[in-house]
Amino acid sequence: xxxxxxxxxxxxxxxxxxxxxxxxxxxxxxxxxxNDHDAEDIAQEACARAWQFRGGYRGGDSRxxxxxxVRNTACTWLKKNRSRIMVPLDxxxxxxxxxxxxxxxxxxxxxxxxxxxxxxxxxxDFREALVLRELEGLSYKEIADVAEVPLGTVxxxxxxxxxxxxxxxxxxxxxxx
Amino acid sequence: xxxxDLRLLLHAYSDGELDLVRSLDxxxxxxxxxxxxxxxxxxxxxxxALRSAPLAHATPPSLRQKVRSLNRAPAESPPPETPRPSRAxxxxxxxxxxxxxxxxxxxxxxxxxxxxxxSLADELxxxxxxxxxxxxxxxxxxxxxxxxxPWFNGKLDFAxxxxxxxxxxxxxxxxxxxxxxGRAVSALVxxxxxxxxxVFVWPADRTGVGQPIAENxxxxxxxxxDVEGFHYWLVSDLNPTELSQLADLxxxxxxxx
Numbered sequence: 440x441x442x443x444x445x446x447x448x449x450x451x452x453x454x455x456x457x458x459x460x461x462x463x464x465x466x467x468x469x470x471x472x473x474n475d476h477d478a479e480d481i482a483q484e485a486c487a488r489a490w491q492f493r494g495g496y497r498g499g500d501s502r503x504x505x506x507x508x509v510r511n512t513a514c515t516w517l518k519k520n521r522s523r524i525m526v527p528l529d530x531x532x533x534x535x536x537x538x539x540x541x542x543x544x545x546x547x548x549x550x551x552x553x554x555x556x557x558x559x560x561x562x563x564d565f566r567e568a569l570v571l572r573e574l575e576g577l578s579y580k581e582i583a584d585v586a587e588v589p590l591g592t593v594x595x596x597x598x599x600x601x602x603x604x605x606x607x608x609x610x611x612x613x614x615x616x
Numbered sequence: 617x618x619x620x621d622l623r624l625l626l627h628a629y630s631d632g633e634l635d636l637v638r639s640l641d642x643x644x645x646x647x648x649x650x651x652x653x654x655x656x657x658x659x660x661x662x663x664x665a666l667r668s669a670p671l672a673h674a675t676p677p678s679l680r681q682k683v684r685s686l687n688r689a690p691a692e693s694p695p696p697e698t699p700r701p702s703r704a705x706x707x708x709x710x711x712x713x714x715x716x717x718x719x720x721x722x723x724x725x726x727x728x729x730x731x732x733x734x735s736l737a738d739e740l741x742x743x744x745x746x747x748x749x750x751x752x753x754x755x756x757x758x759x760x761x762x763x764x765x766p767w768f769n770g771k772l773d774f775a776x777x778x779x780x781x782x783x784x785x786x787x788x789x790x791x792x793x794x795x796x797x798g799r800a801v802s803a804l805v806x807x808x809x810x811x812x813x814x815v816f817v818w819p820a821d822r823t824g825v826g827q828p829i830a831e832n833x834x835x836x837x838x839x840x841x842d843v844e845g846f847h848y849w850l851v852s853d854l855n856p857t858e859l860s861q862l863a864d865l866x867x868x869x870x871x872x873x
Contacts, residue, residue: 453686461683462675469673479679486683543658546665554669572631573666579633598627601662 456501457489463502463575464509470570471513471563477520485512503581510567510585517563544608557607565600572597619645622652630659635747636790636805637812736796741836743794744814744851747803764791768802776802776817776846779866786813786862806862813852813862820847830856839863 464485469478485508489496496504546554558566564586571577571585582593622645628634629642646653758764765778771793780788789805794816801818820842829840837856841848841863848866850859 457686458683461680462672465675465679466672475673475676478673479676482675482679483682487686490686540655540658543655545658546661549665549669551669551671554665555671558666558671569666573663574672579628579631594624594628594633597631598624601627601659604662605658 453490453493456493456496457486457505460502460505461486464505466574467506467509467567467570468513470558470566470574471510471517473559477516481513481516482509484516485509488512500581502575503577503584506571506575506577507585507587540605540609542609543605546608549608553608554604557604560607561600561603565596565603568593568596569600619649619652622649623655626652626656626659630656630663636792637747640789640807737831737833737838739796740814740816740838740849740851741833743796743803743816744836747792747794747805747812747814758790759788761788764788764804767791768793772800772802774819774846776804777844778804781806781862781865784861784865786865808852808854808858808862811852811854813850813854813859815862815866816849816851817846820845830860832856841867843867844869 461482465478465482468481468485469475472478472481485505489505489508492508558569561569567586568582571582577585579590579593583590586593588596622642625634625638625642629639634642646656759780759782761778761780765775768776768778768791778788778791782788786806786808789807789812791802791804794801794803796816796818799818801816804815804817806813806815829838831838836851836853837859839850839856839859841850843866848863850863850866852859
């Protein structure tokens with residue numbers, strides 16, 4: 440094989456490009472899959488693919504590269520095993536985001552379990568964007584690369600994810616008791 | 617900027633993904649609109665809650681072990697070709713805003729067309745439009761010339777003169793680096809009422825224009841001046857008369873900065 444310049448060919452490369460991002464890879468897989476067992480399978484398969492296809496790494500942010508593989512592995516996996524949850528979402532509906540909310544909730548004293556449950560309730564695409572943004576700290580452009588969508592879609596998914604959390608918490612009255 | 621426009625931008629604003637000019641628009645709106653300010657506070661508290669709550673899932677030790685052993689196994693003939701899972705970033709994805717991005721973004725985008733012939737003027741207009749777009753880096757945001765000028769030190773091979781013209785109705789908003797005409801240039805941002813003005817400055821050389829030029833391109837007005845060995849190009853949707861006023865101010869010899 441003809442190693443390309445930036446490909447992590449050596450074990451050292453693997454340790455620099457894949458291992459440091461294992462936590463991020465597992466976290467994303469776990470949030471997408473919804474349970475430990477599937478998440479572990481997905482993360483392992485993704486790392487194996489990353490290692491196998493390391494020739495495809497062209498330098499740049501190796502975390503975003505690995506997360507894109509995790510994301511694709513998870514999508515393939517979920518489609519195969521749970522076709523019903525892969526409902527395509529209509530990104531056109533931004534009207535709900537633009538509507539004013541009478542009294543948006545304050546999350547300062549939000550219960551962690553309730554917050555976790557609310558994020559788990561989000562549609563897959565929204566959950567993915569939110570996890571990449573808030574838990575992994577990715578920029579819009581990195582999220583766009585990982586999810587293969589335009590920047591504007593990233594913004595609208597985040598907006599709608601947050602809108603949905605606001606609605607859930609307003610309903611529950613869990614915050615700001 | 618009305619509330620509906622702002623609701624979506626508010627997310628980009630709180631994510632630090634808005635450019636200088638639009639951030640200021642948002643901030644200005646937040647000062648006057650209680651509803652949007654409440655929405656902003658709610659979003660900030662949500663962010664804090666999401667980031668401080670232990671929501672990340674810990675990697676199981678068994679997985680860590682399995683992954684570590686991956687690269688010890690003999691690699692089974694990795695294909696040299698890039699397979700689908702690799703995401704070579706596509707330019708159109710970065711640039712394209714989804715249909716979802718609302719009319720605000722469409723408005724911002726519209727002036728960017730395929731660049732026709734006359735490159736410098738087009739580059740200038742594109743630089744101006746780019747600075748108004750989501751995702752453009754905010755470099756230094758200050759109305760204090762003594763903050764903006766030192767910021768450029770070491771970033772450019774020249775030292776632009778930076779002056780505030782708030783007294784004349786053109787407050788300095790900030791500065792940033794830009795890349796134009798094949799070189800790094802300084803861009804100073806001024807404001808005239810609701811209009812933003814990008815002033816691109818670089819040392820005069822063979823690319824010079826010599827005499828003042830004023831023209832309109834893709835709906836934006838451009839005015840140029842050569843002052844004390846520097847090219848000044850002003851780009852804005854502001855009317856040409858007022859734009860020339862700022863150009864004249866920039867051309868006046870001022871106190872040593």
